[in-house]
Amino acid sequence: MFTEDDLLPLSALQHLMFCERQCALIHLERQWEENRFTVEGDQLHERVHDDPGTESRGELRIVRGLTLRSFRLGLFGIADVVEFRATPADDPRGATVNLPGWSGRWRATPVEYKRGRPKPDACDEVQVGAQALCLEEMFNCEVPEAALFYALHRRRTPVAVDAGLRATLESAAGRLHDLMNAGLTPRARYEKKCDNCSLVEVCMPSLGTKRRSVREYMAGAADVD
Numbered sequence: 719m720f721t722e723d724d725l726l727p728l729s730a731l732q733h734l735m736f737c738e739r740q741c742a743l744i745h746l747e748r749q750w751e752e753n754r755f756t757v758e759g760d761q762l763h764e765r766v767h768d769d770p771g772t773e774s775r776g777e778l779r780i781v782r783g784l785t786l787r788s789f790r791l792g793l794f795g796i797a798d799v800v801e802f803r804a805t806p807a808d809d810p811r812g813a814t815v816n817l818p819g820w821s822g823r824w825r826a827t828p829v830e831y832k833r834g835r836p837k838p839d840a841c842d843e844v845q846v847g848a849q850a851l852c853l854e855e856m857f858n859c860e861v862p863e864a865a866l867f868y869a870l871h872r873r874r875t876p877v878a879v880d881a882g883l884r885a886t887l888e889s890a891a892g893r894l895h896d897l898m899n900a901g902l903t904p905r906a907r908y909e910k911k912c913d914n915c916s917l918v919e920v921c922m923p924s925l926g927t928k929r930r931s932v933r934e935y936m937a938g939a940a941d942v943d
């Protein structure tokens with residue numbers, strides 16, 4: 719179990735899955751630069767959080783800006799949206815939750831908003847899956863499904879919080895804590911995705927790929943002589 723002082727931001731998991739060097743630059747070195755993608759993402763989250771609180775729609779209650787934490791994973795953050803749907807206590811999908819001030823039983827589903835489109839890797843799924851595990855720990859319930867809403871397509875993508883995703887995000891959370899505790903920024907390595915990263919000018923990944931070892935440098939210097 720982690721303590722309050724050990725908790726790391728949920729958003730760092732998404733950075734870690736995208737690029738460990740980017741994660742270290744942001745969360746260890748406190749480096750940050752904006753580009754079109756980060757600004758559009760910030761604007762989207764501001765719109766989502768413009769009206770914090772609870773909205774009721776029949777058997778659905780929508781909570782915006784809910785603070786999340788997990789002492790088991792050592793993570794904290796704020797959910798864009800958590801949907802609570804009225805559900806029978808004997809629902810076959812597992813344990814529901816009894817919420818103070820609300821009658822009946824409810825099933826929680828975190829919804830994370832993203833500006834672009836679904837990504838080829840699992841970084842978004844890991845981020846919203848971690849939110850689901852925070853909810854499970856906080857409310858002593860099961861959260862079998864989460865969702866991602868991509869603004870570009872205005873389409874909601876369900877995310878199964880299954881054994882595979884749980885194993886991936888728990889491993890990522892452990893790696894995140896290892897990275898932060900080590901206090902070392904990984905070496906730069908250029909990949910095509912670097913071109914869209916807001917930190918590309920800070921990171922300078924193309925220089926990292928050209929770095930030579932001392933032995934290679936000395937061999938080159940000897941050839942010149």
